[in-house]
Amino acid sequence: MEKLIRGIVEFRKKITQEERDLFAKLASGQRPDALFIACSDSRVVPNTFASTNPGDLFVIRNMGNLVPPAANTKELSTQAAIEFSIYNLKVSNIIVCGHSECGAMQALIEGNNCKMSHLAPWLEIGEPSIERLKTFKGIDRSLSKHNQLSQANVLQQMDHILSYRFVQEKIASGKLRIHGWWFNIATTDVYSYEADPKKFVLIDEIEADVILRRLH
Ligand SMILES: [Zn+2]
Numbered sequence: 001m002e003k004l005i006r007g008i009v010e011f012r013k014k015i016t017q018e019e020r021d022l023f024a025k026l027a028s029g030q031r032p033d034a035l036f037i038a039c040s041d042s043r044v045v046p047n048t049f050a051s052t053n054p055g056d057l058f059v060i061r062n063m064g065n066l067v068p069p070a071a072n073t074k075e076l077s078t079q080a081a082i083e084f085s086i087y088n089l090k091v092s093n094i095i096v097c098g099h100s101e102c103g104a105m106q107a108l109i110e111g112n113n114c115k116m117s118h119l120a121p122w123l124e125i126g127e128p129s130i131e132r133l134k135t136f137k138g139i140d141r142s143l144s145k146h147n148q149l150s151q152a153n154v155l156q157q158m159d160h161i162l163s164y165r166f167v168q169e170k171i172a173s174g175k176l177r178i179h180g181w182w183f184n185i186a187t188t189d190v191y192s193y194e195a196d197p198k199k200f201v202l203i204d205e206i207e208a209d210v211i212l213r214r215l216h
Contacts, residue, residue: 023054033092035057035058035082035085035095036097037096038061039064039099041099044061049183058091062078063103064108064125065098065153067157068125075122079164086166086176087166092175093176093179094178095180095181096180097182098153098181099184099185102150105126105153125160126156136148136151136152150182151200158193177215179211180193180200189203190202192211194210
């Protein structure tokens with residue numbers, strides 16, 4: 001906590017004029033082009049590994065980067081943020097980003113024996129990912145089981161997003177794309193799911209060009 005408090009003072013001292021100008025401009029409104037759905041895990045740092053600036057990403061973070069499917073009417077926070085980002089911010093990309101060594105995935109692999117009254121039902125949203133893993137042919141079987149599940153979970157949560165009619169409509173009109181990414185904490189590598197060849201591919205310069213070509 002001390003680092004956090006001292007960091008605020010440091011930020012006040014070190015902020016550049018360029019950064020001040022950016023924040024002043026952003027005060028009049030945000031125009032992010034992507035919604036980024038990630039885990040709450042403190043080691044997942046999209047602003048660092050994707051070199052993003054304030055105003056670039058609209059972010060949802062929760063345990064396990066989960067998205068309740070349309071049929072789930074008990075949870076509303078995540079869906080509300082998706083709805084807002086699409087209708088108000090008009091984002092054209094949604095990225096679901098899983099990560100290695102995810103505690104939520106480890107809990108699911110162990111059978112979701114969580115005794116916490118809110119966390120256990122929340123993690124149930126990730127349970128279909130266990131079935132998904134069994135049929136996920138392109139998975140890297142050299143990964144540990146919970147990391148394999150984390151990758152399968154990205155695909156499952158992408159499907160959950162697709163279960164919403166308003167998402168389906170935006171995709172059909174060519175105004176929205178959904179991407180599945182996976183961050184390996186130990187190596188700092190980020191992977192993107194490719195429907196062909198149905199596996200996660202390292203985002204290096206070549207893969208970056210592939211993704212960007214698809215966007216244009
Ligand atoms: Zn996690």
